[in-house]
Amino acid sequence: MIPGDPALTIAGVDAAESDIQAIRAKLGTDKPMLNQYLEWIWDVFRFDFGTSLTSGRPVSDLIMERFPLTLTLAVLGILLSIVIAIPLGVISAVRRWSFWDYLGMLFSQAGMAIPSFWLGILLLMLLSIKYRVFPLFGSGSINHLILPSISLGIARAAVLLRLTRASMVEELSKEYVITARAKGLTERMVNYKHALRNALLPVITIAGIQLGYMLGGAIIIEQVFSLPGLGRLFLFAVYQRDFPLIQGGVVFVAFVFSFINFAVDILYSVLNPKIRIS
């Protein structure tokens, strides 16, 4: 539990004790812990996270206002990382120890080592301040989201690339690949028709989970690029001890995360004939 009394925050330190009590009663923080909890659970079921303490508006409204931006950012980020990682990973695996493989290795090492906020700042300084290709602040157009999604996507791409390469290398060492060659298929068909299909299965699962993580990663990037997304909303809520907003935010993110995982599981079973049957 976060220490501190929200009633105190609202009323101010030198408020009268009776005022504080009144605020506590209004907030419900004077009731026993268990009661507070059960009431809250009941509200969550109705998608009612209560009212934000600082702005006085319903928490669900606040979240839904900000969510589209964060989601767009995360989806752009994951798309970008898939677009980079899968082709490069596959080429690295097919032509092991070639130029592409070394390039991929360099990329994944760098991508994993560089923190995304740092990359964000670097991109801002270079492309927004020095060359002014992209806008520095604000939101509203796709242009505002390009740099943030690059900074978010690069690190994820690094992870996905390694995974794609490993998965593809593993598939290429499987026995059915020998069969495919023994059938006289061209290397192209062996690689892209036979092996790739199986190699992508784990990659898709991980990419889905990454999408969930990216919602979390967005918090920092939104800060760097001053985007009015969920991240900034929650950060603000924590500073202000806006408990309903914090709780609502946590539950909402958890819900989205599980939903994504669920969707990935469904997708996986559609793609994998072995699971499809049961």
Added chain:
Amino acid sequence: MTVSNNNLLEIKNLDISFIQARGAAHALRGIDLTISSGEILALVGESGSGKTVTSMSIMGLVPTPPARVNAGSLLFKGEELIGRPHAEMRKIRGNEIAMVFQEPAKYLNPSLKIGEQITEMLILHLGMSKRQAVEKSLEFLDVVGLGKSRRVLNAYPHELSGGMKQRAMIAMAICCNPSLLLADEPTTALDVTLQLQILKLIRSLKATFSMGILFISHNLGIVREIADRVSVIYAGKIVESASNKALFENTLHPYTSALLQSIPDAKKRGHRLRAIPGSVPDAENIPQGCSFHPRCALASDRCSQEIPMTKDYGNGHSAACHMVQ
């Protein structure tokens, strides 16, 4: 020596090693094999003796490096396969020489339907349209005893039982009507009751399509059942070759007879089995002289120093042993 032009496949003195960090593995040490059309040649040997390397080298699928062909030739229909360009080998593979593997569950692509795996070959090698290819695949499913079943065609491998998978794999191998079929332990992973069915199927293929078949196995019982001629391989060398009858009834090489004696059956109950002491040498460490001498009951001094030459004992029965008269 006669130049035999009716041989479908003629392997002469094939010698292959694998170059690795811890030393070379001498997988094949000069083997000779011939297969003619409409004949089943069995290649018998224990694990690591070089059976798979033999069949993969016929397909041109032994990766070089790590492998290196030290010597030898592979004549298919009178033409050399070794050193053929990749593009040409690809046209032969699956089309003229096809292969069936040991474990159908592993050697079929788990995420492609059986139909797709068969038709892609017909489309590639015979230039059929998709529809023709599907029709043709159904015909071949029928040939291998699965019936003209669209259910099988639309099934993923894991939806079929082991025996059905192996039949599907055989259908895949024979659909382009190859003249040579390499079957690498096609029944080993199958249940006893299914083994026999697959053997029958292979025998009927020989008769209907007059294919030459290289049947690889480590089971002498099965080999006796199916082969016209048998070659026994030990540590990358053919130690005895003969017609089926001659090999089993007039065994020459001590290794072959030791193998035969070590098979348990009800008649030997109460007696100890004649086990072969020691174990199969690995290809990195092949004994001097006759490679079998550390395990051989007949071995003499000569055996540990001098490699026995392959000698012909008449009627195509040959063996490589100092002690065979």
Added chain:
Amino acid sequence: MNRFVEIVNLEKTYYGHGFFKRSKNAVKAVDRVSFGIEKKSVYGLVGESGCGKTSLVRSVLYLDPPTDGEVWVDNTLLGGLKATELRSFRRRMQIVFQDPNSALNPKMNIQDSLEEGLFNRGLDNSRRKELVTRMLDLVGISPSHSTRYPHEFSGGQKQRIVIARALCMEPDFLVLDEPVSNLDVSIQAQIINLLQDLKSELGLTYLFISHDLNLVAYLSDQIAVMYKGRLVETGSTDEIMGHPMHPYTLKLFSSIPGMQTTPAADDFTAPEAAASGGDKKPLEGANVCSYCDPCPMAGQECRGQEPQLETIDGSHKVACLKLANHN
């Protein structure tokens, strides 16, 4: 007088993961199996892959307790033992599995692997070392190799080591689940000879499992033939080998290369039915002979009634309605 091992109506059902109805995907891997093993004899169990052989022995040893039925070993009812009692009793019953590679921890040298089980027996250090040395010696592995790791041994040697590990517990009942199926022909014979020597030297009782009828016949005193979780024929080796009766046993016989004795059992089955031979048997529809689909002799009655093992003569029993009617 009870036999050394007595198995009564043993059943093992695996429950599937049906969401609401647990029994929906249930598989009865072992179905009312009863047999007994005399002390110091070899009992052979044959059947195709997936017929329930491994499930049966796992249940017999309570590695995976049966869903129903009783197991008596040396007049002790295993199901009646408390967990701690069972653990100490289990010392007397050891099992050797098919794949020696997965049976040994690759990161432990074989001395440690073999000693591991002995800690629970409260033996002191020198006694443990001595026992391990003696058992390795017994299976023909030089004790000077005991500090080596599993990958330094060949398949046959590994299987010897696994056998030595079982022997370290000084069992009197040894279960061998396809102990040679993964080994080379020339090595198989070595292990089989070893098993025979150990049996006479140490007075062991074996339950020997294989899908190779030849091998089982060579080694066993009694044989049981299993099909889809049921025993279809039991008897002494001479009875079964000399006078096999059940159509499934006949089919097994005809599958031995070079032994097509019975044309009848050969090509009768439609490929699909035959190809799915070892498939699971669903719980429902228990009132038919489990072999009625592929069976060349099946008649109407086989689909309306389930045959039980009935004595033909001596210890020879067959579960087949067609055969029972002749007596």
